[in-house]
Amino acid sequence: MSLALNDEQQMLKTAAREFFSEKQPVSALRKLRDDQHPTGFDPALWRAMSELGWAGILIAEAHGGVDFGYQGVGQIMEEAGRTLAASPLLSTVLLSGPLLRVLGTPAVQDAVLPAIAAGERVLALALDEGPHHDPLQTACRADAHPQGFVLNGQKTMVLDGHVADELLVLARTAGAPGESHGLSLFRLPAGCAGLARRRLSMVDSRNAASLQLNGVVVGADALLGPLHEVLPALDKVLDGARAALAAEMLGSAQEAFDRTLNYLKMRQQFGVPIGSFQALKHRAALMFCELELTRSAVRAALDALDHQHPDAALLACLAKAKANDTAELVSAEAVQMHGGIGMTDAEEIGLFLKRARVAQYTLGDGGFQRARYACLKGY
Numbered sequence: 173m174s175l176a177l178n179d180e181q182q183m184l185k186t187a188a189r190e191f192f193s194e195k196q197p198v199s200a201l202r203k204l205r206d207d208q209h210p211t212g213f214d215p216a217l218w219r220a221m222s223e224l225g226w227a228g229i230l231i232a233e234a235h236g237g238v239d240f241g242y243q244g245v246g247q248i249m250e251e252a253g254r255t256l257a258a259s260p261l262l263s264t265v266l267l268s269g270p271l272l273r274v275l276g277t278p279a280v281q282d283a284v285l286p287a288i289a290a291g292e293r294v295l296a297l298a299l300d301e302g303p304h305h306d307p308l309q310t311a312c313r314a315d316a317h318p319q320g321f322v323l324n325g326q327k328t329m330v331l332d333g334h335v336a337d338e339l340l341v342l343a344r345t346a347g348a349p350g351e352s353h354g355l356s357l358f359r360l361p362a363g364c365a366g367l368a369r370r371r372l373s374m375v376d377s378r379n380a381a382s383l384q385l386n387g388v389v390v391g392a393d394a395l396l397g398p399l400h401e402v403l404p405a406l407d408k409v410l411d412g413a414r415a416a417l418a419a420e421m422l423g424s425a426q427e428a429f430d431r432t433l434n435y436l437k438m439r440q441q442f443g444v445p446i447g448s449f450q451a452l453k454h455r456a457a458l459m460f461c462e463l464e465l466t467r468s469a470v471r472a473a474l475d476a477l478d479h480q481h482p483d484a485a486l487l488a489c490l491a492k493a494k495a496n497d498t499a500e501l502v503s504a505e506a507v508q509m510h511g512g513i514g515m516t517d518a519e520e521i522g523l524f525l526k527r528a529r530v531a532q533y534t535l536g537d538g539g540f541q542r543a544r545y546a547c548l549k550g551y
Contacts, residue, residue, distance in 0.1 A: 175471045177247070184244055187224070188251035195220065196257040198520045204258060205377035211335050212379035213258040221259060222291025230270055230412075235285035242412055242477040246419035246470065253423025256527050258378055260294045262420075262534075263332040266413040268295030268340055274405050275357060275397035284338070296336035298327035298383050305536045307342060307406065308350055312385065314343035314358060320392040321345075323358065323366075323385045329534075333381030334371040337362055341385070346400050355403050357396040364388055376523075376530040411488035414535045415473040418488075418495035421531050422466050425495075425502040428524040429459050432506040439511075452509065459502050466491075466498040486548055493541035496532045503528035 177185065195217055204212065221227060229245045231237025249261065269288050272281060272295075287293035299307055312325025323343055333339065339360045347354030360367065366388040372380045397405055433456060436447030446452060473491035476484040503525040507514040514521050536544070 174475055175468055177243070177471075180240075181243055181247055184240070185247035185251060188226075188248045189254070191221075191224070192251050192255040192257050196252075196259075197255050198523060201256045201258055201377055201523065202520075212332070212377075213260065218259055219291050221261075222289070226261070227265055227291045228285075228289025230265060231273065231285050231289045235281060236289035237285070241474075242415060243471070243474040246416050246474040249416045249420040250423035250426075250470075253420035253425075253527075254427040256376075256424065256523055260332050262413065262417060263296045263336070263379075264288060264294050266416050267297040267331070267409065268338075270409045270412060271297065271340055271357065271396065271406070274409065275402065276359075277393075280359070280396075293337045294332055294335060295338045295340060296330050296333045296381075298330045298333065298339050298341040300329050301325070301327055305533065305540055307355070307403070307410075308352060310342050310344050310355060311349045312341070312343045314345050314356060317389055320390050320394060321358065323360075323388040323390065325385050327383040327385075328380075329372070330381045330383055331534075332379045333383060334369050335379065339367075339383070340396065341383075342402070342406070352403050354400050355406070356399050357402045357406065358390055358394045359396055360388065360390060360394065364390070374530060376527040378527075378530065407485065410535060411473075411485050412477050414492040414541075415470065415477060415488045417531060417535055418466075418470045418491040419474065421495040421499045421528065422463070422470050424524055424527055424531070425466070425499045426463055428502050428506040428521060428528075429456075429463060431521060432456070432459075432502075432509050435510055446509075455505055455509070459505060462498045462501060466494045469494045486545060489541045489545040489548070492536060493538050493545070496538045496541070499528040499532060 200214065225238045226248055228237030229240045232239050245266065252259065252261065269285065272284055276284065284293065288295065301311060302309060312323065312327065314321045314323045323341065325343065327341065339362060341358045341360055343356055343358060344354050345356040366386045368384040370382045372382060374380055436452060436456065437445050439446050469491045473487040476487045506521050507525050510519060510521050513519045
C-alpha cells in the first residue's frame with residue numbers, strides 16, 4: 173500500500189491548489205453566504221471544475237469521465253478544503269455518481285452519467301432521517317403500488333437536496349428500522365408529485381435540505397439495484413465518500429494550522445512573538461503530529477479503495493474517525509490561539525471551525541466510525 177502520490181496525482185493536486193486559491197478563495201464562500209445565494213455554490217465555477225474533468229473523475233471513460241480513482245479525487249477534496257470551496261463534489265461526484273455506476277441499469281447510466289461528468293446535472297442522496305448518520309435506522313417506506321412503488325417518509329441533511337435535478341432516496345421495503353435487510357434505493361425526479369423540499373440553513377454556509385415524501389408514486393424502473401438488499405453496494409460507496417470527506421477535512425485543518433502558525437510568528441506580546449512561548453510551541457507540535465497521522469490514514473484509505481483492498485472499509489472508518497478528531501482539535505486550537513479576533517466574523521479562521529463541526533457529523537461522527545470499525549472486526 174503506497175502513501176506517496178505518483179506524478180499524475182501530484183500534478184492534479186498542484187492544479188487543484190492553484191484553481192481553488194485563484195477561483196474559489198475563502199472570500200468566495202463568504203460572498204455566497206452574505207448574498208444568500210439561492211444555489212449555495214457558483215454554477216459557473218462548477219462548470220469550470222467540470223471542464224477540468226473533476227465532475228467525471230470517478231466516472232468511466234465510456235460515459236464521458238476520466239476514471240482517475242479515489243486517490244485523485246482525494247487530492248481535489250483536500251485542496252477544496254483549504255479554501256472551504258462549496259461545490260456538488262460530495263453530493264454528486266462521490267455519492268450519487270458512484271451509486272449509479274454500480275446500481276444503475278445500462279440505460280440509466282447512459283442517460284445520467286455523461287450529464288454528471290459534463291457538470292450538467294446535480295444529484296443528491298437522501299439518506300438520513302435523524303440527527304445522526306445511521307442508514308440502518310431508515311424508516312421511510314416504499315410499498316408496492318399498481319404503478320410500481322409509493323414512498324412515504326422524511327429525510328434530513330440531504331446535501332444539495334434543494335437544488336438537485338434528481339434524488340436518490342433510501343427507503344425501507346421490508347423489515348424494521350435497525351435491520352440491514354429490507355433497504356432499497358430509488359431514483360426520483362426533483363419535481364415529482366408528493367415531494368416537498370425545504371432548504372436548511374447550515375452553520376458552515378453549505379447546502380442541505382429536508383425532504384417530505386407524501387405518497388410519491390414511482391414506476392418499477394425507479395428501483396436501483398436489488399430489492400431489499402442495497403446495503404452492501406451502498407456501504408462501499410459511502411466508504412469512498414467518507415475517505416474523500418476525510419481528505420477535505422485534512423485540507424481544512426492543514427490550512428487552519430498554517431494560518432495559526434503564521435499568526436504565532438507575527439503576533440507579539442511582551443515584545444516577542446507569542447510563538448516563542450513554550451506552551452504554544454507544545455500545542456502547535458501536537459497539531460502538526462496529528463495532521464501527519466491523519467494524512468497517512470487518509471491516503472491509506474484512498475489507496476485501499478482504488479485497489480479494492482480487503483481492508484478498504486476499515487481504513488475508510490479509520491480515516492474519517494481520525495479526521496474528525498484532528499479537525500476538532502486543530503479548529504478549536506486555531507480559534508483560541510488567534511485570541512479575541514478569532515471569535516469575530518471579520519477573521520476567517522472561525523469559518524474553518526464551523527466547517528469542521530458540520531463535516532465531523534456528515535457521513536458519521538467519531539462514535540459511528542468506531543462502532544462500525546468494531547462491527548467489521550467482528551466485535
